[in-house]
Amino acid sequence: MATKRPYLKRLNTSFRNPLLELAWTAADNAVSGFAAPTNRELENLRRKSDPLADDCIRALHLKPGTDSLKALDDYVSQPVEEQASAAPRKFMEQVTTTPLWVDPELMKQGQKLFWKYVVLIYIILTDYGLPMGFTAGRATDILSCTNYFSSVKGAFQRLFETGKFVTDIMNGPEALTPLTASGWKSAIRVRLLHTQVRLRILAEAEKRPDLYSVEELGVPINQEDMLGTLCDFSIGVVSLLKKMQVNLSPSEITAYLHFWRFIGYLLGIDDEYCRKLITEAGAGAVAGAILNHLVDPSASSVVTAHNLLEALAFTPPLFWPTGAHLAVTRSLLGDRVSDSIQLPPSKWYWRLFTTCSIAVTRWILCSTIFLEQRINLAMKYGPPGMDYYVRRIWAKDALHKPATCDFVFKFLPHLASQESDDT
Ligand code: HEM
Numbered sequence: 566m567a568t569k570r571p572y573l574k575r576l577n578t579s580f581r582n583p584l585l586e587l588a589w590t591a592a593d594n595a596v597s598g599f600a601a602p603t604n605r606e607l608e609n610l611r612r613k614s615d616p617l618a619d620d621c622i623r624a625l626h627l628k629p630g631t632d633s634l635k636a637l638d639d640y641v642s643q644p645v646e647e648q649a650s651a652a653p654r655k656f657m658e659q660v661t662t663t664p665l666w667v668d669p670e671l672m673k674q675g676q677k678l679f680w681k682y683v684v685l686i687y688i689i690l691t692d693y694g695l696p697m698g699f700t701a702g703r704a705t706d707i708l709s710c711t712n713y714f715s716s717v718k719g720a721f722q723r724l725f726e727t728g729k730f731v732t733d734i735m736n737g738p739e740a741l742t743p744l745t746a747s748g749w750k751s752a753i754r755v756r757l758l759h760t761q762v763r764l765r766i767l768a769e770a771e772k773r774p775d776l777y778s779v780e781e782l783g784v785p786i787n788q789e790d791m792l793g794t795l796c797d798f799s800i801g802v803v804s805l806l807k808k809m810q811v812n813l814s815p816s817e818i819t820a821y822l823h824f825w826r827f828i829g830y831l832l833g834i835d836d837e838y839c840r841k842l843i844t845e846a847g848a849g850a851v852a853g854a855i856l857n858h859l860v861d862p863s864a865s866s867v868v869t870a871h872n873l874l875e876a877l878a879f880t881p882p883l884f885w886p887t888g889a890h891l892a893v894t895r896s897l898l899g900d901r902v903s904d905s906i907q908l909p910p911s912k913w914y915w916r917l918f919t920t921c922s923i924a925v926t927r928w929i930l931c932s933t934i935f936l937e938q939r940i941n942l943a944m945k946y947g948p949p950g951m952d953y954y955v956r957r958i959w960a961k962d963a964l965h966k967p968a969t970c971d972f973v974f975k976f977l978p979h980l981a982s983q984e985s986d987d988t
Pocket of ligand 1: 704705707708711722723724726727730731755758759762785786787790791792794795832972973974975976977
């Protein structure tokens with residue numbers, strides 16, 4: 566089936582035949598396993614972690630603050646007979662092997678779509694994706710453990726680190742070249758960071774099962790939570806862009822979803838599930854099922870969502886006040902979900918302001934005037950711009966010393982207290 570797809574696609578674009586269109590959709594649905602996962606299947610995913618990365622981190626014995634990727638590289642560079650465990654080598658093999666299904670042309674188009682609508686995607690991810698993710702109480706408790714969204718300052722740092730990750734992976738066709746490219750390095754560092762958090766929480770949970778029950782909450786940063794977050798970044802963005810009346814072509818959507826399937830692969834999400842996200846219908850079905858299964862706000866959902874909205878105030882690129890972000894969040898989440906995380910009602914003038922701002926932004930971004938040039942400019946200056954802001958914020962925190970955002974495990978997660986344990 567997979568080998569016939571490019572051929573089918575060529576026919577599809579050259580004839581624009583509605584019957585062929587249907588056949589194409591049906592073939593895609595069959596490949597992606599259109600049926601939405603059941604709650605039982607999703608509950609099973611909560612028991613699954615990322616065993617390859619777990620074994621690798623166990624073998625590396627990393628101290629907090631260590632550059633995980635460098636440690637991994639050093640380990641696998643030793644003669645094989647001196648490597649006490651084969652796990653780091655196996656992990657390295659997986660992350661440096663580009664699967665056969667990866668299509669460089671689609672990857673490039675997926676990145677282009679991101680830069681074309683970068684401002685709208687930023688609004689979607691910050692004002693919808695993150696707050697929506699926080700409504701999953703069982704997942705959000707993990708974020709609180711690491712102290713990140715439990716304070717406004719922490720939420721602010723996290724936002725910029727996530728922004729840095731996204732601009733790194735979107736940084737041009739070479740961004741994901743194994744071993745050397747910044748996007749690839751960031752993705753692997755984030756995966757190893759997740760693994761360190763997971764193992765640390767599991768170790769704490771073993772000592773204090775009253776504070777974290779794996780039975781009830783699932784493995785920390787499990788396959789379902791990761792898949793749900795991947796849906797926010799991929800199909801969530803596509804459907805919200807459409808809701809904002811942006812006309813996306815089917816090929817743009819395919820490319821964007823394809824790009825995120827590969828990011829899922831690098832982040833350790835089983836491709837058995839990621840491949841369900843390659844069509845709009847398949848991804849929509851998975852995202853809907855996960856939402857239905859997970860939305861159940863906890864006390865940490867309320868705290869994290871409020872901290873996020875406060876942290877967003879007057880930050881680049883929009884420099885909007887909290888009221889404006891709140892208005893967008895409320896309109897995108899809807900009143901029921903917004904009320905469940907105790908968001909205050911939004912003021913009419915912020916609703917008017919944000920509706921007009923989004924309409925004007927959409928109008929500018931959708932216009933074809935200097936389109937290629939605009940995309941090229943965004944691709945050229947976006948990543949260094951993000952680097953600059955990350956350094957400025959870090960510099961402020963680190964007493965004006967230059968600093969980098971390297972996704973190093975430094976906040977030891979605590980189940981009982983929210984205190985940070987900076988090492
Ligand atoms: C596709 C899925 C995901 C992506 C792309 C992603 C991305 C990131 C990025 C870029 C970072 C590093 C920057 C930062 O600290 O904010 C990070 C850290 C973190 N992520 Fe994720 N994440 C995903 C899924 C998840 C899930 C499902 C959870 C938990 C339920 C989670 C929990 C965390 C935690 C606790 C940290 C902070 C670790 C620390 O610095 O102490 N992530 N993630």
